[in-house]
Amino acid sequence: MKLAEIHAHCGQCGFNYSRIDTEVWGHFSSRRVMCPICGWTVYEEYRWDGDGSSSLMKRSESQGFGAYRLIPPGGYTGYNAFHSEPDPEVLDNIKDLLTVKGWKGYLSLWSSKEKKAFLVTGHPLNKFDINGTR
Numbered sequence: 001m002k003l004a005e006i007h008a009h010c011g012q013c014g015f016n017y018s019r020i021d022t023e024v025w026g027h028f029s030s031r032r033v034m035c036p037i038c039g040w041t042v043y044e045e046y047r048w049d050g051d052g053s054s055s056l057m058k059r060s061e062s063q064g065f066g067a068y069r070l071i072p073p074g075g076y077t078g079y080n081a082f083h084s085e086p087d088p089e090v091l092d093n094i095k096d097l098l099t100v101k102g103w104k105g106y107l108s109l110w111s112s113k114e115k116k117a118f119l120v121t122g123h124p125l126n127k128f129d130i131n132g133t134r
């Protein structure tokens, strides 16, 4: 895998560093691209042939309604995305963990009206600033 393939351009908000997770099983592999800012997600499955060529078997694209990451004290978790409008109770719970309970991470939401993502609370990413969106 080329280094440039570890990150991809988000198809929804334009963020440059959508996360890519890959999985391989037998002659198949999957690739999930998720934007940590707006939650846009693309899932692809490939079949690999003996000659090293691959064909795309399945592809789905989900609109993002936001994304979050919740890291408990001393723990680790990955990134999660909302693919539908999140419930207010869910958002309150996440905000409570981040602002009151001392968990690390962030919560960002996609505004369908303004067509952009905004940071609700927390710190989005160590390396990539949310201002990196265009």
Ligand SMILES: [Zn+2]
Pocket: 010, 011, 012, 013, 014, 015, 035, 036, 037, 038, 039, 040
């Ligand atoms: Zn995005």
